[in-house]
Amino acid sequence: MKICAFTGHRNLFGYGFDRCLLDRVNEHLIKNGVDTFLCGMAVGFDTECAQSVLALKEKYDVKLVACLPCANQSDTFSQKNKLIYNSIIEKCDEVITLAPVYRRGCMHGRDRYMVENSDVLVCFLRKNFGGTFYTVGYAKKLGKKIIEL
DSSP states (O other): OOEEEEEEEETTTTOOOOHHHHHHHHEEEEEETTEEEEOOOOOTHHHHHHHHHHHHHHTTEEEEEEEESTTTTGGOOHHHHHHHHHHHHHHHHHHEOOSSSTTTTTTHHHHHHHHTSSSSEEEEESSSHHHHHHHHHHHHHHTTTEEOO
């Protein structure tokens, strides 16, 4: 295991999200060989994951890679979420942009890219539909190790 990707819901409210658990899982992964984290940079779980990895970068030599579905991903974000997004992007070790502008299917393309280029997927899945459900299913199909929070 060297590369970890994240997938989870945008809305975490009311679903029992535990940031401390995420931090512990990420640190455990680092201690067991993960040195690179792929983050899709959506609002919600992705943002929490990026912030967790950035905090761990102060203690460990790991990389955070932003995997953007399109260059204008944050155009519809609130002002607060744009500030958080831009702050994270500035601290990433690498930014990969998969499409120049938003187009139908670019989010799934980003999700497939992250699954295909990782060894383990950390997910926060509480619904049996949507992008996170699709991404976890794709990871299962490819036989990836999955850690559900």
